[in-house]
Amino acid sequence: MSDKNLKKHHAHLCKQINQHNYQYYVLDDPLISDAEYDRLMRELEKLEQEHPELATLDSPTQRVGAAPHKDFPEVIHTIPMLSLANAFDEDEMRAFDKRVRDKLGLDVIEYAAESKLDGLAITLIYKNGKLIKGATRGDGFSGEDVTSNVRTIRAIPLMLRDEYPDVVEIRGEVYLSKQGFHELNVSRKLNHEKLFANPRNAAAGSLRQLDPAITAKRPLRFYGYSVVVHAGGDYPDTQTGILKQIKQWGLPVTPDVRAVKNIEGCFKYYQEMSQKRARLAYEIDGVVFKVNSLEQQEKLGYVSRAPRWAIAYKFPAEETTTRIKSIEVQVGRTGALTPVAKLEPVFVGGVTVTNATLHNEDEIHRKDVRSGDEVVIRRAGDVIPEVVRVVRKKRRKGSRPFSMPKSCPVCGSDIERTEGEAIIRCPAGLFCSAQRIQAIIHFASRRAMDIEGLGDKLVEQLVENNLIETVADIYDLSKEQLSSLERIGHKSAANLINALEKSKQTTLSRFIYALGIREVGEATARNLAEHFASLGEIRKATPEQLEQIIDIGPVVAQHIARFFEAQHNNEVIDKLLSAGISWPQETGAASAKPLKGKSFVVTGTLESMTRDQVKERLQSLGAKVSGSVSAKTDYVVIGSNPGSKADKASQLGITTLDEDELIRLINTD
Numbered sequence: 283m284s285d286k287n288l289k290k291h292h293a294h295l296c297k298q299i300n301q302h303n304y305q306y307y308v309l310d311d312p313l314i315s316d317a318e319y320d321r322l323m324r325e326l327e328k329l330e331q332e333h334p335e336l337a338t339l340d341s342p343t344q345r346v347g348a349a350p351h352k353d354f355p356e357v358i359h360t361i362p363m364l365s366l367a368n369a370f371d372e373d374e375m376r377a378f379d380k381r382v383r384d385k386l387g388l389d390v391i392e393y394a395a396e397s398k399l400d401g402l403a404i405t406l407i408y409k410n411g412k413l414i415k416g417a418t419r420g421d422g423f424s425g426e427d428v429t430s431n432v433r434t435i436r437a438i439p440l441m442l443r444d445e446y447p448d449v450v451e452i453r454g455e456v457y458l459s460k461q462g463f464h465e466l467n468v469s470r471k472l473n474h475e476k477l478f479a480n481p482r483n484a485a486a487g488s489l490r491q492l493d494p495a496i497t498a499k500r501p502l503r504f505y506g507y508s509v510v511v512h513a514g515g516d517y518p519d520t521q522t523g524i525l526k527q528i529k530q531w532g533l534p535v536t537p538d539v540r541a542v543k544n545i546e547g548c549f550k551y552y553q554e555m556s557q558k559r560a561r562l563a564y565e566i567d568g569v570v571f572k573v574n575s576l577e578q579q580e581k582l583g584y585v586s587r588a589p590r591w592a593i594a595y596k597f598p599a600e601e602t603t604t605r606i607k608s609i610e611v612q613v614g615r616t617g618a619l620t621p622v623a624k625l626e627p628v629f630v631g632g633v634t635v636t637n638a639t640l641h642n643e644d645e646i647h648r649k650d651v652r653s654g655d656e657v658v659i660r661r662a663g664d665v666i667p668e669v670v671r672v673v674r675k676k677r678r679k680g681s682r683p684f685s686m687p688k689s690c691p692v693c694g695s696d697i698e699r700t701e702g703e704a705i706i707r708c709p710a711g712l713f714c715s716a717q718r719i720q721a722i723i724h725f726a727s728r729r730a731m732d733i734e735g736l737g738d739k740l741v742e743q744l745v746e747n748n749l750i751e752t753v754a755d756i757y758d759l760s761k762e763q764l765s766s767l768e769r770i771g772h773k774s775a776a777n778l779i780n781a782l783e784k785s786k787q788t789t790l791s792r793f794i795y796a797l798g799i800r801e802v803g804e805a806t807a808r809n810l811a812e813h814f815a816s817l818g819e820i821r822k823a824t825p826e827q828l829e830q831i832i833d834i835g836p837v838v839a840q841h842i843a844r845f846f847e848a849q850h851n852n853e854v855i856d857k858l859l860s861a862g863i864s865w866p867q868e869t870g871a872a873s874a875k876p877l878k879g880k881s882f883v884v885t886g887t888l889e890s891m892t893r894d895q896v897k898e899r900l901q902s903l904g905a906k907v908s909g910s911v912s913a914k915t916d917y918v919v920i921g922s923n924p925g926s927k928a929d930k931a932s933q934l935g936i937t938t939l940d941e942d943e944l945i946r947l948i949n950t951d
């Protein structure tokens with residue numbers, strides 16, 4: 283074959299394969315068998331082996347890319363990835379619909395009805411039609427760059443079809459079908475690997491694999507549900523239109539979409555999908571309704587981190603019956619004693635459940651739950667399974683009511699019950715090994731210090747073998763100490779030492795969150811880090827000063843102040859700091875500064891803000907604002923009557939934002 287013919291033949295094969303992917307994943311209408319598809323792939327592979335110059339990055343053979351890298355780089359989402367408000371019953375749906383109608387002053391609303399699969403949100407960026415980036419949602423402001431793994435998902439085209447703007451950003455869900463999940467777990471079982479608890483975890487675990495070759499073997503699927511409107515594009519004006527557009531670009535979209543009218547239309551769709559659910563090839567945990575008109579969406583806007591124009595109407599939790607083998611009392615991080623039912627394993631809501639929470643003593647007595655009882659248990663989404671009620675008819679003779687222990691089952695301290703609270707606690711704090719273990723697990727967790735490999739079991743082992751006592755001790759661990767433990771090889775010990783070292787570079791808000799102060803979650807930690815310039819300031823803060831911060835009331839302020847008063851805590855913090863834990867000083871919490879390191883130029887007039895206000899806000903989020911556009915500029919904000927800066931931005935191919943995009947970017951909470 284001549285060079286020209288070779289090229290042509292190659293292009294033809296690529297086109298055929300891409301078309302078959304489209305038929306299969308997008309249109310759900312395969313034209314050829316799997317065997318024929320494989321034959322085409324093999325032919326293409328052979329051709330490229332003989333003529334490697336043909337194997338360009340956009341060839342269907344090149345989905346599995348380069349060698350594994352060490353880590354996933356951070357990606358800042360130009361427009362935050364939001365989540366959805368939930369409704370669990372008809373009243374909550376009616377309230378949502380009423381808010382929409384009142385705010386728009388309309389009686390009739392058209393909604394786009396979609397199904398909601400339980401997977402993992404990702405965003406895909408195409409430049410000039412080519413897939414250049416895939417990123418996870420992360421905390422909504424920044425996620426992980428998983429491009430090389432996303433490229434292995436065959437439902438995601440490497441090149442868009444049809445016509446497209448220069449930059450296209452599509453958001454959607456990566457998921458596994460019921461069968462895909464089942465097969466994956468079967469093969470893991472055969473290989474003696476840990477089973478995934480549910481399809482969502484399996485999808486997340488697969489996408490966060492460092493080796494794309496492994497991701498490629500997982501049967502991951504994708505569907506799109508929204509497009510981020512970037513300047514310079516011409517987009518449809520309804521959600522259903524947007525979904526059609528995504529499909530035309532060659533990506534699958536959320537299944538069973540249709541436009542419905544008013545709340546009655548929503549209820550009808552919900553009923554239909556509830557019935558169809560069991561027959562679907564994938565798990566759905568509810569349906570989503572979105573105001574169909576994008577213009578109306580814009581009028582409705584956002585509250586906190588969710589749009590006012592959309593809602594997820596969740597299916598009720600699944601229930602089943604099983605027997606309680608025993609009732610155990612567990613001690614949590616804050617000393618709270620929680621009774622837990624150990625169950626005969628039972629499959630419910632897509633996973634095998636062996637434990638269910640009984641909440642607290644009052645709950646147990648109210649439901650009169652006893653060891654040996656047959657019980658109804660319920661599991662919804664990610665929520666911990668719970669015991670709903672006892673099947674009284676099946677109660678065994680001689681069973682006795684359960685009573686909570688008077689002393690801590692772990693350290694033996696006398697327990698306390700605060701007046702008016704249902705929870706009883708072990709007051710021993712970090713002297714109780716259960717609380718120590720939980721505190722360390724929390725410290726190492728992904729959203730805290732993110733120490734990969736330091737999981738629950740290992741922490742238990744370390745504490746039980748007296749290798750560590752407080753969180754600060756983990757940084758003293760040596761490779762030898764670690765590999766002396768059961769089930770830890772040299773390799774994992776070395777990996778853990780690296781992970782520990784890596785975790786030392788953190789942010790102030792992560793560090794505060796990691797300390798596990800009562801009632802201080804991620805949001806409060808972020809507020810603290812943003813409000814006070816340094817850890818020193820936070821340590822000195824009085825309850826009155828702390829109450830100045832949004833969302834911090836007198837109780838939380840007391841918890842924080844008391845935490846930093848305790849000598850023991852101060853010793854631990856000092857030890858952590860001298861172990862080398864640090865964060866960028868000048869910026870406080872990097873997570874509260876999602877635009878750190880980004881440079882902006884603003885041109886033209888904005889309607890809702892002055893130039894100075896924009897500048898101040900951008901700077902408070904960590905961005906640099908400069909007066910002239912250069913190759914180093916990351917974003918140019920374009921208002922009305924922009925000057926030559928807008929032209930310069932387009933010449934240099936710099937991302938531009940209009941006022942709405944800017945507002946969504948800077949309204950981070």
Ligand code: IVH
Binds near residue numbers: 536592
């Ligand atoms: S729209 C601003 N549509 O559910 C609205 N989300 O609970 C953003 N999800 O993070 C989401 N199916 O990962 C939308 N048809 C659908 C969806 C969907 C599943 C996920 C998505 C989101 C989460 C929110």
